[in-house]
Amino acid sequence: MTICLDQAMIQRFREDGFLCFDTGLSAPEIATLRATLSTLHTDNVGFKEGALFDAMGVDDGSAPARFPQILHPRSFAPQLIGSPFYRIARGIAEQILGKDVRFKADISLLKPAQIGGPTPWHQDEAFQDPAFDYQEISFWLALQPVDTSNGCMAYVPGSHKGPVLPHGFPGGDSRIHALECIDGFDPLDAVSCPLPAGGCVIHNGKTVHGAGPNASGGDRMAYVLIFDTVPVPAKTERHFPWRAHHKTARAQRELEWRRHGGILVHLWRQRTRVRITNIRTLLFDMRRALRAVRRVVSAG
Numbered sequence: 001m002t003i004c005l006d007q008a009m010i011q012r013f014r015e016d017g018f019l020c021f022d023t024g025l026s027a028p029e030i031a032t033l034r035a036t037l038s039t040l041h042t043d044n045v046g047f048k049e050g051a052l053f054d055a056m057g058v059d060d061g062s063a064p065a066r067f068p069q070i071l072h073p074r075s076f077a078p079q080l081i082g083s084p085f086y087r088i089a090r091g092i093a094e095q096i097l098g099k100d101v102r103f104k105a106d107i108s109l110l111k112p113a114q115i116g117g118p119t120p121w122h123q124d125e126a127f128q129d130p131a132f133d134y135q136e137i138s139f140w141l142a143l144q145p146v147d148t149s150n151g152c153m154a155y156v157p158g159s160h161k162g163p164v165l166p167h168g169f170p171g172g173d174s175r176i177h178a179l180e181c182i183d184g185f186d187p188l189d190a191v192s193c194p195l196p197a198g199g200c201v202i203h204n205g206k207t208v209h210g211a212g213p214n215a216s217g218g219d220r221m222a223y224v225l226i227f228d229t230v231p232v233p234a235k236t237e238r239h240f241p242w243r244a245h246h247k248t249a250r251a252q253r254e255l256e257w258r259r260h261g262g263i264l265v266h267l268w269r270q271r272t273r274v275r276i277t278n279i280r281t282l283l284f285d286m287r288r289a290l291r292a293v294r295r296v297v298s299a300g
Ligand SMILES: O=C(O)CCC(=O)C(=O)O
Pocket: 109, 119, 124, 138, 140, 151, 209, 210, 211, 222, 224
């Protein structure tokens, strides 16, 4: 199945920095995705390598996770990449970003019933290296209906047109994975995006967004696919000082795992991302792989 956005929708996405649409996925297709991801969470898949972590806690196992996430769940359930959702998202990403679009990442997001914490306001680009400029779109798929009672997403329209704003850590605790935007926007401008199961909201890497807690009796699950074009050196110098202070248990587990041989598994998995469209994309991927190896060597 393929879905195309019409020109008015694409224009709205460019203006607002986010857009909701219906994927048209069938109930069994949504149930399959939900069951696949639920099993990974229940089995604690990826914890040792830092793929599974609590984005809203110190993530040392001392308290129930308030926002467990799995980075790259496709590494543990490869069938996710053949899913109809992947094909739909890829087609729309190509429509918006052009033929050179690349699949960047997938993430499984679980906000547990009643204890699921709010997602702080943030811009995804605040996590990235400020030396590059990015073109990125996230596809956030609701795996059950979402509204303000279970933490639907909310966006500040037009915020993607400005710079990356100052960020810090929730409660000032740099052990927490999540980042929080601390200045330069008004949360009262935000628009909530309730969705039916199978509804999707896409956002730009610079759009300020967040979500409320899950106060409902059921888990709130979402599956995210991210597509990008190869980053280019930043046109203007910028600094994200919070990145130097970020010290999470997740990153530490990942480093340990890579030091003990996981680096080879990591590089092998990354091969599916490489798209040799031109020499620039190849060089970018080679440099990134080298950086990953250097980090492991210097930690050892
Ligand atoms: O699901 C959420 O509450 C947050 C997701 C998010 O921040 C993202 O997909 O970029």
